[in-house]
Amino acid sequence: MSMLNKAMDFIKMYYAENDLPEEQMNQRLGEVEQQITEHGHYTHTTDELAYGARVAWRNSNKCIGRLFWQSLQVKDQRVIIDEEIIYEKLLEHIDFATNDGKIRPTISIFEPKKVRIWNHQLIRYAGYEQEDGSVIGDPDSLAFTKQCIELGWQGNGGQFDVLPLVIQIEDHPPRFFDIPQEYIKEVPLRHPEFDWFADLHMKWYAVPMISSMKLEVGGITYAAAPFNGWYMGTEIGARNLADEYRYNMLPIVAERMGLNTTSNSSLWRDRALVELNVAVLFSFKEDGVSIVDHHTAAQQFKRFEVNEASADRDVTGNWTWLIPPLSPAATHIFHKQYDNTKKSPEYSYQKSPY
Ligand code: ARG
Numbered sequence: 001m002s003m004l005n006k007a008m009d010f011i012k013m014y015y016a017e018n019d020l021p022e023e024q025m026n027q028r029l030g031e032v033e034q035q036i037t038e039h040g041h042y043t044h045t046t047d048e049l050a051y052g053a054r055v056a057w058r059n060s061n062k063c064i065g066r067l068f069w070q071s072l073q074v075k076d077q078r079v080i081i082d083e084e085i086i087y088e089k090l091l092e093h094i095d096f097a098t099n100d101g102k103i104r105p106t107i108s109i110f111e112p113k114k115v116r117i118w119n120h121q122l123i124r125y126a127g128y129e130q131e132d133g134s135v136i137g138d139p140d141s142l143a144f145t146k147q148c149i150e151l152g153w154q155g156n157g158g159q160f161d162v163l164p165l166v167i168q169i170e171d172h173p174p175r176f177f178d179i180p181q182e183y184i185k186e187v188p189l190r191h192p193e194f195d196w197f198a199d200l201h202m203k204w205y206a207v208p209m210i211s212s213m214k215l216e217v218g219g220i221t222y223a224a225a226p227f228n229g230w231y232m233g234t235e236i237g238a239r240n241l242a243d244e245y246r247y248n249m250l251p252i253v254a255e256r257m258g259l260n261t262t263s264n265s266s267l268w269r270d271r272a273l274v275e276l277n278v279a280v281l282f283s284f285k286e287d288g289v290s291i292v293d294h295h296t297a298a299q300q301f302k303r304f305e306v307n308e309a310s311a312d313r314d315v316t317g318n319w320t321w322l323i324p325p326l327s328p329a330a331t332h333i334f335h336k337q338y339d340n341t342k343k344s345p346e347y348s349y350q351k352s353p354y
Contacts, residue, residue, distance in 0.1 A: 001219075002219075003036055003040075003041070003219035003220075004033060004036050004037075004219070005219075006218050006219030006344065007032050007033075007036060007042060007218045007219045007220075008029060008032070008033070009218070009344070010048075010052065010217060010218025010219070010344070010345065011025065011028055011029055011032055011048070011218065012025065012029070013055075014048055014051050014052075015028070017051075017055075018051065041220065042220070044217065044218070044220065046074075046076045048217075048218070049074065049076055049078075049109060049217065050072075050074035050076070052215070052217030052218065052345040053072060053074050053107050053109065053215060053217070053225070053227070053345070054069050054070055054072045054074070055069070055345050056215055056216075056217065056345035056346050056347050057069040057072055057105075057227075057347075058308075059316065059342075059343040059344070059345065059346050060346070060347055061316050061317045061318040061321070061322075061338070061340055061342070062317075062318045062321035062322070063229075063321075063322075064232065064294075064297045064298065064300075064301045064321075064322050064324070064333070065229050065230075065232070065292070065297060065300070065301075066301065066304050067300040067301065067303050067304040067307070068105060068229070068300075069304075071105055072105050072106070072107060072227070073096070073097075073104055073105065073106040073107070074106075074107055074109065075089070075092075075093065075096075075106065075107065075108040075109065076109055077089050077108050077109060077110050078109060078110060078111050078112070079111075080110065080111070080115075081111050081114050081115060081169055082169070083167045083168075083169055083172075083175045083177075084177075086110065086115060086167050086169075086224075087165060087167060087177040089108060089110075090108070090117075090122060090165055090167075090226065091179070091180075091183055092108075093106060093108045093122065093209070093226060093228075094122055094123065094179070094183045094184075094207070094209070095183060097207050097209065097228045098183070098185050098206055098207050100185075100288075101185065101206065101287060101288040101289040101290065102288070102290060103206065103207055103228070103229070103230040103289070103290035105227075105228060105229045105230070106227065106228055107215075107225055107226065107227035107228075108225065108226055108227075109215065109222050109224075109225045110222070110223075110224040110225065111224075112220055112221060112222045112223065113221075113223065114169055114170050115167070115168070115169060115223065115224040116167075116168045116169075116174075116223055116224055116353050117165070117166070117167055117168075117211040117212070117224050117226060118144065118147065118166035118167070118168060118174055118353050118354060119144065119163065119165060119166055119211045119212065120140075120141075120144065120210070120211065120212045121208060121209050121210055121211055121212075122165065122179075122209040122211050122226055122228075123162055123179065123184055123205045123207065123209060124138065124141055124144075124162070124163055124205075125137050125138040125141060125159070125160050125161060125162065125163070125205075126138065126141050126145040126148070126155045126158075126161040126162075126163050127139045127140065127141040127142040127145050128142075128145060128155060128157055129142055136157060136158065136159060137158065137159050137160065137161060138240075138246065138247065139245055139246060140245075140246060141163060143354070144163065144166075144354070145163065147166070147354045148163055148164055148166060148176055151166065151173075151174060151175075151176050152176070153176050153178075159201075159247075160186075160203060162179055162184055162205070164176040164177055164178050164179065165177045165178075165179060168353060174353075184205060185205065185206035185207065185289065186203050186204065186205050186206065187203060187204055187205075187206060187283050187284050187287050187289055188201075188202075188203045188283065189202040189203055189204070189279045189280060189283045190279060190282070190283055191275060191278060191279040191282065192278065192279075192282045194256070194257070194275065194279075196256055197253075197256075197275075197279055200249070200252060200253070200256070202241060202247075202249065202279075204231075204236045204240065204241070204280070206231075206284075206289045206290075207228050207230070207231075208228055208229070208230075208231055208235070209226050209227065209228040210226065210227055210228070210347075211224075211226035212349070212350070212352070213225070213227075213347045213348060213349060213350065214347070214348060214349075214350040215227075215345065215346075215347055216344060216345060216346055216347075216348065217344075217345040218344075218345070223350060225347075227347070230289075230290035230291055230292065231284070231290075231291050231292075232291070232292050232293070232294055232297045232324070233277055233280045233281045233284070233291055233292070233293050233294065234277060234294050234324050234325050234326045236280045237273070237276045237277035237279070237280035237281075237326075238273055238276075238277060238324070238325040238326045239325055241276060241280075242273060242276060249276065250268075250269050250272045250273060250276070251272075253272040253275060253276050254268040254269065254271065254272040257271065257272060257275065259271060259272065273326060274326070277326055281293055294324035294326060294327070294331065295330065295331065297324070298324070298331035298332060298333055301322070301333065302332055314339065315338070316338065316339050316340060316341050316342070316343060317338030317339070317340065318338065318340045319333070319337065319338045319340075322338060
């Protein structure tokens with residue numbers, strides 16, 4: 001589809017869903033058409049952009065948290081094309097979204113073509129490969145950590161070193177900026193019954209802020225549009241800290257629990273997983289940091305499905321992502337099918353800049 005067609009579809013959807021008058025719509029359609037024929041692109045109003053970003057969340061087939069799509073806070077940062085000011089705006093995003101633990105779903109949208117953020121998430125832990133091939137920190141960050149070091153960043157070589165923000169304008173060399181400690185909210189993990197759990201010194205950061213995906217709205221692609229919600233506990237407890245190719249903590253937790261790790265059928269992995277996830281939810285809640293367990297998230301997703309049906313819209317979804325990695329069959333999602341057709345506006349992956 002051409003940009004013009006995508007733009008027309010989007011503008012029509014925006015006016016229809018927001019119950020705006022038809023004459024205004026026709027005027028805007030004319031304006032947009034003129035901009036596209038004259039310049040090959042057009043500029044969204046701040047309201048169109050905010051609506052587009054929210055609907056893109058509503059259309060995120062992999063996301064179980066879509067009930068809250070209308071609450072997304074949108075920061076229009078399109079006028080800024082200076083690395084240092086973008087850095088400041090990213091710190092503002094982190095601070096606003098973190099909100100001392102009462103996390104606010106937020107997106108900052110930068111100039112569509114000229115800005116690129118190299119990070120996968122605004123806050124994420126570095127990963128360092130050791131001589132023997134093992135990894136300290138998050139193995140998923142190995143390639144990006146190498147890039148940061150090449151740019152001149154010096155990591156501490158620890159398990160939980162927060163990576164710098166790496167910002168690139170057009171084809172200039174990327175620049176890196178450290179995130180001041182006071183912006184980084186983290187939750188040390190402890191367990192409501194196992195006192196030894198805290199001695200494992202596990203922690204995770206409070207807010208997942210995806211910064212590597214692009215946002216497409218009405219034919220315009222925003223390459224730098226970092227967004228966040230709050231965590232579902234399993235993302236941390238059943239994946240980031242549990243996957244063998246991530247922090248791989250299950251053997252250590254199981255051993256401290258006194259389980260028989262020589263027998264698969266002792267279900268030591270499953271039992272360790274549950275307790276690790278209990279610790280994640282317990283610690284975040286005790287620290288007043290927003291988080292949702294997978295049962296509640298599935299119930300919220302059910303409400304989203306009901307809402308969408310009453311608005312006469314189909315819910316698309318990617319079943320393989322929607323089911324939680326822990327006790328999937330205990331949620332309704334497991335027991336039905338989802339159509340994974342993509343809709344616009346949408347968030348999607350884009351080619352890595354490095
Ligand atoms: N799964 C990713 C992580 O563990 C975060 C993805 C976005 N998650 C979210 N709850 N909005 O870091």
